[in-house]
Amino acid sequence: MLRYSDILKLKEEGFSLRSIASSTGNSRQKVTEVTERAKQKGLVGPFDDEMTDKWIEEFLFPEKSLESSGRYPIDFDHVHKELAKPNVTLSLLHYEYEIECRANKKIPYSYRSFVRHYSTYANKHKATLRIRRKPGEIMEVDWAGSTTFIIDRDTGEKVKAYVFVATLPCSQLSYAEASLSMDLSAWITCHNHAYTYFGGSTQIVVPDNLKTGVTKNTSRELVLNPTYREMAEHYGTVIMPARVSAPKDKSSVEGSVGAISTWIIAALRHSHCFSIDELDREVQTKLEEFNQRPFTRKDGSRFTAFEQEERFALSPLPDSFYKLSTWRTAKVRPDYHISVDSMFYSVPYEYINRQVEVRLTEQLIEIYFNHMRIASHKRMNGRFGQLSTQHDHMPDNHRLYIDQTPANAKEWAEEVGPNTLKVVDFLLDTIQPEKLALQSIFSLKKMERRYSKYEIERACKMIITMTNRPTVKSIQSLLVSNKKNDAEQELKRKSENTNKHYGFMRGAAYYGGVDHNE
Incomplete structure (x- = not known):
C-alpha cells in the first residue's frame, strides 16, 4: 500500500514532488495524483492515529476498494449528484448502472450492495445522505411543545411565549421564532420569516394537523384553511399535513423540536426578556449557535450541510411576502351590499340574496361567488356604517338616479x-x-x-x-x-x-x- 500519510506530510513541509517521489519510492505521477486528490477533498494534517494509510486511501480513492472486488466501480459523485434531482431514486440509478455494466461487459454490484456502498460513501464524504430526503423537497413545521416566557414590566408577571420550528430534513437546518400566540396570523408570519431565513421555498410543506392550518384531514378528505392554502400558492409549494397520530411523517421536525427545546428554550431559562422582540433576538442568537454546532458523527454542521447540499435546490422566493388574508362568508342584502365589520360594500345586483365568500386583507376586500371574483373594494376604516358602492353594481334605474x-x-x-x-x-x-x-x-x-x-x-x-x-x-x-x-x-x-x-x-x-x- 502507498505511504499516503508520508506523501502528504512531506508535501505540507514544502518538499518538491521529485523529492517526495524519491523518498517514498513512488512515481511523480502517483505523488501528484495523491496530493491533488487530497487538495480536492480538503484533507490536511495533522493526522491522528485513526487516519491510517488504509483510511486515507478509502477517503481519497473510495473506488479502489470496489475495484479489488472485481466488479464495475460505482461513480459515487455522479450518484450523489443525480439523487438531488426530482423523482430520481437509487433504484433507478442502480438500473442505469447495470445497463452501463452490460455495455462494458463488467459484473455489476447487486442493488443491496449498491445502496450499502453509497451509504458508506455519503456518511464519510458528504454532509447529507439523500436516500430518504431530497434537497429542497420538504420543509416540516410545528410549534414546540415546550414554552418560554417574557416578563411584564408593569406587573412582573411571566407571560407565556411559544416557539415556532421549521426544519429542512435533508440538511437538518432549522429555523425558530418566538411568538405570543399560536393563531393564524402568527402561523403565517412565522412561515414568511422561515422562507426568508432559508432563502427559498421547498416543494412540500408538512405541518401537523393544527386547526389554524388544517380544517379537516381524513383518509378520504383533506380540507385546508383557505388562508394557509393561499399562502402555499403564493410560494409555489404544496401543503401535505402529517397523518393523524403518525409522528414519523415529520420525524425531522419532531427531532428538531426536541433539540431546540434543549439548546434554545432550556438555554434561555435564566434570561429575563421584557418584550417579544427582545426574546426573539435571544432565540435567533441561540439558533445560529445551534445550526453552527458540528455534527457528532461526521464533518460539518447543519449550516454547512445546507450550503453545500441543499441551498441550490430551493425554489426562488416571490418578490414580496405573502400578505395575510382572512376568509368569511356573507349574504348579499336587498340593497346589493354586504356587511363586513359594520362597513358596507357593493356587489353586482344580480347576486342579491346569494351567499358569497369574502377575502379580507389589510388594504383590500375581495368578494367571490363559486370561486370567481365578482367585486373588490379598498378596505374602509373609521366610523361605522360607511358605504363603498361601485357604479357598475347598480340596477339601471338606480344608476340613472345617481x-x-x-x-x-x-x-x-x-x-x-x-x-x-x-x-x-x-x-x-x-x-x-x-x-x-x-x-x-x-x-x-x-x-x-x-x-x-x-x-x-x-x-x-x-x-x-x-x-x-x-x-x-x-x-x-x-x-x-x-x-x-x-x-x-x-x-x-x-x-x-x-x-x-x-x-x-x-x-x-x-x-x-x-x-x-x-
Missing part, C-alpha cells in the same frame, strides 16, 4: 337639443332646492324610454313658445298629444294613398262607356 347632477343634466340636454337645454336651465334656476330640480329633470329624462330625442326636443320647443314657465308635466302632456296627432296624421295619409293608388273600382270604360276622369 348620475343626476347639474353637469350631467346639462350634458344630456345638449345631446337632445337647444330647446331642451333651455328648459333644463330654467328648471335648475327656478326650482329650489337643487335636489327637487334634479328630480324633475330625471322625470323628463325617463321620457327617453318612450319617446325619441326628436320628439322631446319638439315638445320643449312648443312649450317655450306657449309659456315662459315650462314644467315637466306640461311637456309630458305635449308628448302624449303630439304622439296622438302624429298617429292620426299617419293613419290619414296611409288611407289617402290607399284610395289613390290601390283602388279596385272599375270605371265606365270597362263597360263600354266614356270615363270622364280621363
